[in-house]
Amino acid sequence: MSIENRVEEIKEDLDFFEDELQKYEYLIDLGKKLEPLDETYQIPVNLVHGCTSQVWLICENKDGVLHFKGTSDAIIVKGLVYMILQIFSNSSIEELQEVDMDIVHELKLAEVITPNRQSGVIGMIKKIKEYALKA
Amino acid sequence: MFKKDFPYFKNSNIVYLDNGATTQKPQSVIDSQVEYYEKYCANTHRSNFGDANKATTNYEGARKILKEFINASQNEEIVFTKGVSESINFIASSYASKFETVIISSLEHHSNIVPWHMQGRSLGKGLEVVRCDENLSFDFEHFEEILKANANAFVSITHISNAFGKVHNIKEITRLAHEYGAIVLIDGAQSLAHLRVDMQDIDADFFAISAHKTFGPTGVGAIYIKNTHLKDVGAYQTGGATIHEVDFNSSTLLDSPYKFEAGTQNIAGVIGFASALEYLNKVGYENIEAIEKDVYTYLDSELQKIPDIEFYNDISDSVGSRSFNIKGIVHDDIGILVDKMKIALRVGHHCAQPIMKELGIKGTIRVSLAFYNDYNDVDELIKALNRALKMLKD
Numbered sequence: 169m170s171i172e173n174r175v176e177e178i179k180e181d182l183d184f185f186e187d188e189l190q191k192y193e194y195l196i197d198l199g200k201k202l203e204p205l206d207e208t209y210q211i212p213v214n215l216v217h218g219c220t221s222q223v224w225l226i227c228e229n230k231d232g233v234l235h236f237k238g239t240s241d242a243i244i245v246k247g248l249v250y251m252i253l254q255i256f257s258n259s260s261i262e263e264l265q266e267v268d269m270d271i272v273h274e275l276k277l278a279e280v281i282t283p284n285r286q287s288g289v290i291g292m293i294k295k296i297k298e299y300a301l302k303a
Numbered sequence: 304m305f306k307k308d309f310p311y312f313k314n315s316n317i318v319y320l321d322n323g324a325t326t327q328k329p330q331s332v333i334d335s336q337v338e339y340y341e342k343y344c345a346n347t348h349r350s351n352f353g354d355a356n357k358a359t360t361n362y363e364g365a366r367k368i369l370k371e372f373i374n375a376s377q378n379e380e381i382v383f384t385k386g387v388s389e390s391i392n393f394i395a396s397s398y399a400s401k402f403e404t405v406i407i408s409s410l411e412h413h414s415n416i417v418p419w420h421m422q423g424r425s426l427g428k429g430l431e432v433v434r435c436d437e438n439l440s441f442d443f444e445h446f447e448e449i450l451k452a453n454a455n456a457f458v459s460i461t462h463i464s465n466a467f468g469k470v471h472n473i474k475e476i477t478r479l480a481h482e483y484g485a486i487v488l489i490d491g492a493q494s495l496a497h498l499r500v501d502m503q504d505i506d507a508d509f510f511a512i513s514a515h516k517t518f519g520p521t522g523v524g525a526i527y528i529k530n531t532h533l534k535d536v537g538a539y540q541t542g543g544a545t546i547h548e549v550d551f552n553s554s555t556l557l558d559s560p561y562k563f564e565a566g567t568q569n570i571a572g573v574i575g576f577a578s579a580l581e582y583l584n585k586v587g588y589e590n591i592e593a594i595e596k597d598v599y600t601y602l603d604s605e606l607q608k609i610p611d612i613e614f615y616n617d618i619s620d621s622v623g624s625r626s627f628n629i630k631g632i633v634h635d636d637i638g639i640l641v642d643k644m645k646i647a648l649r650v651g652h653h654c655a656q657p658i659m660k661e662l663g664i665k666g667t668i669r670v671s672l673a674f675y676n677d678y679n680d681v682d683e684l685i686k687a688l689n690r691a692l693k694m695l696k697d
């Protein structure tokens with residue numbers, strides 16, 4: 169599935185909730201589903217800039233397809249990490265290199281998260297692009 | 304009871320508990336600024352037509368109101384600035400840079416730490432930090448040790464910790480510092496919103512004041528400079544309205560306060576600040592202190608009921624702000640959720656990273672009150688905190 173299609177899917181999920189707090193409950197649930205990231209990866213080099221909470225993101229290249237893992241110390245942010253990984257993990261290097269940062273606005277995350285947190289999401293996407301450009 | 308005086312509370316359904324960051328503005332403060340812009344907008348201290356004279360009169364009237372409000376001895380001791388950060392940077396650069404040692408406390412805001420780093424000072428090299436105990440109380444013994452080892456130092460200490468609400472005994476700090484020949488600046492950013500300050504009683508050499516944390520406009524503050532130091536403080540910035548005479552060879556400056564207020568000032572802001580002080584005079588500090596103590600004590604007792612809550616100081620010698628964490632919960636999560644439940648508070652390091660590092664935490668959840676907050680605000684906060692905790696723990 170293309171990144172655009174995955175964004176569309178997540179958007180539909182988020183649009184389902186009319187009440188903002190329900191969206192957060194959903195994010196918290198997503199955070200709980202996030203696979204744990206080994207503590208040896210929770211080091212400064214893997215930190216995402218722009219997040220008020222700590223977010224770590226790592227990348228594995230399997231035959232030109234990038235797989236990401238990540239986590240955060242905050243539960244809601246873990247949910248955001250889960251969402252971002254759902255969208256971007258398991259994508260080709262070429263597709264990731266061309267990711268448009270405006271994708272965040274597609275998700276209408278501004279309604280869900282604060283400006284600070286949104287810049288954190290942008291930080292995560294930037295880090296993903298960095299990994300793709302270096303791959 | 305006093306919320307009716309503040310338009311924000313008519314227009315917003317937010318429970319506002321971020322007064323340590325900025326306070327709401329009473330109608331009279333807003334009106335006085337609008338009146339200036341609508342009815343007599345002109346520059347001060349320059350032109351001589353009617354509106355210009357009125358603007359100058361009101362601007363200088365504000366200086367007198369602030370002078371009387373803090374019981375300074377003369378108008379010349381009051382210099383308007385952009386705020387406390389500028390006040391501290393001004394004195395750091397124009398007066399304190401020549402001092403071999405600067406002494407600060409552990410509870411300082413970054414605005415009373417970074418200016419000293421900018422002078423090339425670091426811990427043990429021109430900068431000393433007074434320890435606090437496990438209740439965040441100022442360690443007077445350590446302070447005296449530092450004063451003994453560093454004669455004629457410059458002491459720059461906050462009155463009230465913005466992060467924890469802890470109140471320093473600034474009168475005693477000043478007395479002890481003076482005994483060792485030190486000069487004292489007090490960061491009073493959080494002071495005027497909660498406590499009456501009296502320059503004759505405190506006896507500090509400099510006292511930095513914020514308007515926007517005192518129910519006045521943003522972008523305005525002041526520095527009180529004791530008259531004995533007026534001649535020794537150099538100009539910070541120069542330009543319009545600071546000079547006596549200029550030719551292409553040299554300039555001679557006016558006396559204080561004019562030599563310190565270069566360029567067109569925030570005239571509307573200063574006039575608005577005076578209105579805020581007049582409003583506070585009407586409310587009275589007896590009322591402010593009594594209401595705050597009552598609501599602060601209620602806040603503390605209700606917070607204490609939350610399981611696994613962790614505080615860093617008790618409420619003795621504290622006003623306004625109450626800082627805490629909840630075991631196993633990252634404060635950012637709480638901040639996001641209570642915001643969506645219409646509670647305005649602050650989570651994070653509150654521009655006081657060094658003390659957070661000493662305490663081994665990244666930050667806290669800070670509830671900061673003003674005299675317009677009431678029991679209902681506290682009840683709404685507690686409801687929201689409990690709901691957020693349920694969401695995060697379930």
